Amino acid sequence: xxxxxxxxxxxxxxxxxxxxxxxxxxxxxxxxxxxxxxxxxxxxxxxxxxxxxxxxxxxxxxxxxxxxxxxxxxxxxxxxxxxxxxxxxxxxxxxxxxxxxxxxxxxxxxxxxxxxxxxxxxxxxxxxxxxxxxxxxxxxxxxxxxxxxxxxxxxxxxxxxxxxxxxxxxxxxxxxxxxxxxxxxxxxxxxxxxxxxxxxxxxxxxxxxxxxxxxxxxxxxxxxxxxxx
Amino acid sequence: xxxxxxxxxxxxxxxxxxxxxxxxxxxxxxxxxxxxxxxxxxxxxxxxxxxxxxxxxxxxxxxxxxxxxxxxxxxxxxxxxxxxxxxxxxxxxxxxxxxxxxxxxxxxxxxxxxxxxxxxxxxxxxxxxxxxxxxxxxxxxxxxxxxxxxxxxxxxxxxxxxxxxxxxxxxxxxxxxxxxxxxxxxxxxxxxxxxxxxxxxxxxxxxxxxxxxxxxxxxxxxxxxxxxxxxxxxxxxxxxxxxxxxxxxxxxxxxxxxxxxxxxxxxxxxxxxxxxxxxxxxxxxxxxxxxxxxxxxxxxxxxxxxxxxxxxxxxxxxxxxxxxxxxxxxxxxxxxxxxxxxxxxxxxxxxxxxxxxxxxxxxxxxxxxxxxxxxxxxxxxxxxxxxxxxxxxxxxxxxxxxxxxxxxxxxxxxxxxxxxxxxxxxxxxxxxxxxxxxxxxxxxxxxxxxxxxxxxxxxxxxxxxx
Numbered sequence: 001x002x003x004x005x006x007x008x009x010x011x012x013x014x015x016x017x018x019x020x021x022x023x024x025x026x027x028x029x030x031x032x033x034x035x036x037x038x039x040x041x042x043x044x045x046x047x048x049x050x051x052x053x054x055x056x057x058x059x060x061x062x063x064x065x066x067x068x069x070x071x072x073x074x075x076x077x078x079x080x081x082x083x084x085x086x087x088x089x090x091x092x093x094x095x096x097x098x099x100x101x102x103x104x105x106x107x108x109x110x111x112x113x114x115x116x117x118x119x120x121x122x123x124x125x126x127x128x129x130x131x132x133x134x135x136x137x138x139x140x141x142x143x144x145x146x147x148x149x150x151x152x153x154x155x156x157x158x159x160x161x162x163x164x165x166x167x168x169x170x171x172x173x174x175x176x177x178x179x180x181x182x183x184x185x186x187x188x189x190x191x192x193x194x195x196x197x198x199x200x201x202x203x204x205x206x207x208x209x210x211x212x213x214x215x216x217x218x219x220x221x222x223x224x225x226x227x228x229x
Numbered sequence: 230x231x232x233x234x235x236x237x238x239x240x241x242x243x244x245x246x247x248x249x250x251x252x253x254x255x256x257x258x259x260x261x262x263x264x265x266x267x268x269x270x271x272x273x274x275x276x277x278x279x280x281x282x283x284x285x286x287x288x289x290x291x292x293x294x295x296x297x298x299x300x301x302x303x304x305x306x307x308x309x310x311x312x313x314x315x316x317x318x319x320x321x322x323x324x325x326x327x328x329x330x331x332x333x334x335x336x337x338x339x340x341x342x343x344x345x346x347x348x349x350x351x352x353x354x355x356x357x358x359x360x361x362x363x364x365x366x367x368x369x370x371x372x373x374x375x376x377x378x379x380x381x382x383x384x385x386x387x388x389x390x391x392x393x394x395x396x397x398x399x400x401x402x403x404x405x406x407x408x409x410x411x412x413x414x415x416x417x418x419x420x421x422x423x424x425x426x427x428x429x430x431x432x433x434x435x436x437x438x439x440x441x442x443x444x445x446x447x448x449x450x451x452x453x454x455x456x457x458x459x460x461x462x463x464x465x466x467x468x469x470x471x472x473x474x475x476x477x478x479x480x481x482x483x484x485x486x487x488x489x490x491x492x493x494x495x496x497x498x499x500x501x502x503x504x505x506x507x508x509x510x511x512x513x514x515x516x517x518x519x520x521x522x523x524x525x526x527x528x529x530x531x532x533x534x535x536x537x538x539x540x541x542x543x544x545x546x547x548x549x550x551x552x553x554x555x556x557x558x559x560x561x562x563x564x565x566x567x568x569x570x571x572x573x574x575x576x577x578x579x580x581x582x583x584x585x586x587x588x589x590x591x592x593x594x595x596x597x598x599x600x601x602x603x604x605x606x607x608x609x610x611x612x613x614x615x616x617x618x619x620x621x622x623x624x625x626x627x628x629x630x631x632x633x634x635x636x637x638x639x640x641x642x643x644x645x646x647x648x649x650x651x652x653x654x655x656x657x658x659x660x661x662x663x664x665x666x667x668x669x670x671x672x673x674x675x676x677x678x679x680x681x682x683x684x685x686x687x688x689x690x691x692x693x694x695x
Contacts (some may be wrong), residue, residue, distance in 0.1 A: 010477055016484035016502070023491050054473070080473055102480035105487030 001027040002116060003045055007037030007063065008052035008078065018161040020105040026112070034058030038092050047120070050114055051095070053086045061089050068094040074115045074157050078103070082192075091197040096158040097184050098194075114185030119157040133169040135215065135229045136207060139163065148207050157201050158183050162195070163226075166216065171228030172218035199224055235407035245398030246506050253391045270330050270342050271358045277341050280356055282306055284344045287356070291348055292317055309346075310355045311628050317354070330357045412443040414437060419450055428458040437442075454601060470633040474513060474646055482506040516648040519578070520632060525657035529572050531659070536682060537567045537576075541601055544580045548588055548597070557588060558596035565603045566685045567610035573662040579656035582649035583614050583676050590618025590674065603682070609662075615675040620668040630654040631668055 004026045011032060018028040029038035029046070035056050041049050049067070053060035064075060071226045077090045077098040077156045087098050096115050099108055121156055132139040136149040141164055146153045155163065162183035176195050179186035183198065199216060209227045217225050233615035287295040287309060295309055296317050309317040327356055333340050334355060336607070344356040415435035422429070482503060545561045552559050563610035569576070587597045595617035602611050621629055628634045633647040653676075657664045661678035669675055 010481070011479070011482045012502075013484055016488055017483065020484065020491055023488075080476060102476055102483045104483050105491075176252050 001025065002047045003027045003029065004112060005037065005040055005046040005049040006030045007032075007034065007041075007055075007060070009033065009055045010052075016027060017108065018103055020110070021109060024109045024218070026109075032059065032139075036067055038063050039140040041073065044073075046073065047116055048074045048076060050076045050078060050108070050112065052101070053083075053090060054080060061086065061093065062094045064090060066097055068156075072154065072156055076108075076111055076115060088193065088197055091194060092201055094156045094159075094201070096156060097186075111186070114159070117183045118161050118183070132164070132167050133227055134167050135209065137163075137167065137215070137226075141169055144223050145183070148205075151200040153205050155205065158198055162198055163202060163206075166224060166226040170226045173222040175223040177223075179223065190206060195224075230413060231410060232423050234406050234410035236509070237409050241405050242399055242402035244394055245402060249391055249394040249398060253387050253394075257386050270326065270333060274341070276358045279307055279358065280344050282340070283309065283356055284346045286352060287346045287348060288507050291350070292352070307356065307358050311352055322359075326359050327355075330355055333357075342560045374413060391668060409443075412439065416443075416447055416450060419447075419454070419555065423454060423457075428454040428461070460642060467632055471517060474633060475510065478506045478509045478513070513646045513648075516646060516652060519652055520648055520655065523575075523652065523659060526659075528575060528656075528659045531572050532680075533573055535569050535571055535573045535576060537569050537612065537680065538563045538565070538601055538680075540577050541580055541612060542572060544577060544584050545599055547581070548584045551585075552588055552597070555588075556593050557591055559584070559588070560596055560598045561600075562598070564600040565601060565610065567601070567603060567680075569610065569660065569680050570683055572656075573679075575656045576660065579653040580612065580614075582653045583678070586615050587616035587618070587674070587676070590617070591616045604679070608682050609679050612680070614678075615669060615673055617673040620672065620674045621666065623668070626666060626668075630664065650676075 002025075006014050006017060006021075006028055008017075008030075009032050014030045014032065018030055021028045029040060031040050035058050037049070037051065038058070040046070051060045051064060055063075058066075060077065064077070064202045067073070067075065074096075075095045077087070077095045078101045079087045079098050080092065080101055087100075090098060096211060097111060098120075101109050132141065139145070144157070146155055146158055146160065147165065162179055165179055165182040177188045177197075179195050180186060180192070184194060188195070203214045203216050206215050210229060213227070215227050217227060219225050235322055250386055274338075283295060283298065285299045285498075290298075298307070299307060306320070307323060308320070310322070310327055310330070313316075313324075314324070316322060330343050334343050334345060338345075340356060342347050344358060345353060347353045362435070412432075412435070415432055419432045419435075431451070432445075433451045436444040436447045485499050485502040485506065489503070490494050492499075541563065542561060543560050548559045584599065586599065591597055597617070598613075598615045600611075601613075601615045603609070632649050632651040634650075635647040654664050659679055659682065662678060664676065664678050666674055666676045
């Protein structure tokens with residue numbers, strides 16, 4: 001069974017969500033403080049962590065920062081509706097997606113499934129094949145490994161999915177809707193800045209093209225394009 | 230430069246110009262009047278000697294001797310007039326001058342510029358010297374021309390001094406108008422930016438070292454802006470906190486609904502949860518309303534006389550009921566009789582909030598102590614509520630009466646919204662009292678409420694109830 005770690009300070013809410021998710025077929029462990037959650041998450045036995053941003057003491061954002069220092073496990077953030085600053089900070093720190101609170105448990109469950117699906121089940125018939133090569137970038141989707149000019153690049157699972165989608169279509173623009181489907185596992189919502197934030201952190205992690213430009217280019221009204229040299 | 234500047238400038242300048250014009254005209258008119266008063270009869274001291282010698286000649290030598298003298302010597306005309314207004318030399322003379330001379334004679338026999346001489350033949354002559362022409366229209370006067378070095382002094386209108394005065398007043402009016410208009414301009418700009426929501430105080434700086442009513446006005450504006458800013462920040466924070474606080478019960482509500490959908494067979498327990506959450510939301514809204522009413526100063530009937538001991542005892546009795554269930558104790562020590570004027574319901578809720586709060590933080594087996602006592606120095610009653618909880622970190626002490634402040638341990642417990650102490654504080658302040666909190670040396674937090682009492686309060690025998 002897939003293990004889910006729920007980190008939220010609202011004990012009653014966590015209880016109910018736990019019940020719901022367990023009924024939905026997940027194995028849920030709850031933590032009510034950032035420190036406890038971090039410790040649990042770092043044991044490596046969880047497929048995904050659901051993290052509340054607003055927590056007393058060590059906040060969700062701080063927990064995420066510490067988690068990302070040593071783990072690339074998928075993280076779904078629970079943010080307050082309308083609090084864009086928290087959301088963007090979270091995405092920049094490497095959260096895979098967010099759900100705004102209050103949310104229905106069904107939506108939460110669906111989001112968890114979407115992230116898990118693209119992270120762990122996107123590998124059909126894992127035959128070790130030749131890597132995907134675009135310029136200085138080499139990707140091994142089966143091993144979820146990427147290199148830039150021979151150096152390993154650390155990517156979160158969402159970033160990896162987005163980069164894979166761009167690499168498979170290198171040299172032509174990929175629309176944001178398509179990126180959202182492939183990277184986040186859900187259709188693009190209106191005013192969703194999610195993709196932009198992820199791509200901006202991808203640009204930071206990857207090097208520049210030979211002419212000094214960023215290897216990922218924004219194509220006006222069409223989406224993003226990985227430069228094929 | 231704004232319209233105000235021009236208004237100030239023009240009115241000040243016009244006033245000054247009018248004053249200059251009035252003063253100049255005054256001086257000019259006075260000059261003219263004096264010239265007219267002395268008229269055509271020369272009253273200067275120099276004429277006295279000539280008149281004396283002419284009078285002596287006429288008196289002793291007769292009319293002919295005077296004629297000879299006048300023909301020979303007088304380069305300035307000296308007239309001798311008989312009763313019929315005929316001059317001894319038959320010179321023509323302006324009758325007005327003659328009339329003036331006669332009038333001067335009548336007014337004052339000893340006027341130095343006119344002599345009356347009666348000759349041996351019984352003829353009476355009037356002797357005087359007319360002044361040389363000083364103004365146009367003084368009338369024709371025959372006689373030897375005045376010497377070239379003698380210049381008449383005309384009474385000119387003072388044009389040049391007036392021009393200088395006008396320029397000076399122009400400059401001073403401009404300076405004065407600028408002095409008035411500048412601070413008003415900076416005030417206006419501050420108001421303008423305030424109306425767009427920018428309440429940064431800045432007028433005081435623009436006033437510089439100015440110390441007058443306008444500068445005070447600017448500083449008052451700054452104070453007002455700063456106060457408004459802090460109030461608005463508070464409101465914004467409150468709104469943010471309220472929406473956040475609303476979200477937690479709503480999230481639980483949605484989770485409970487989701488559970489009910491997922492497992493229809495357990496709908497009963499889900500409905501129970503849904504009910505609990507909706508009651509919580511209702512409580513939160515009720516507390517928010519109370520808080521906002523207190524903030525707005527809507528406190529209802531404040532005229533009742535309330536026995537503080539009774540209210541506190543009621544609250545303690547209620548609290549004991551709950552405390553028993555949690556294996557906690559509430560002690561009451563009341564050794565006075567204190568009456569306060571105010572709203573019993575609000576006070577009850579304020580004490581209840583503080584006592585419940587104390588109970589919440591006190592661990593199992595612990596106890597909360599409530600004490601009512603009169604203050605020694607002033608007519609105030611002190612209600613002290615001490616718990617055995619973890620206390621509050623000193624740096625957070627000023628915050629505990631703010632809405633939505635909650636201690637770390639209170640947050641994870643879902644009871645309470647962090648509004649109880651804020652309501653208590655506002656209630657006590659509405660009763661002109663004060664509330665403060667301090668950590669106990671041993672362990673726990675003490676909240677002290679101080680209220681002004683009515684009239685003389687009797688000290689009672691210490692009655693301890695447990």
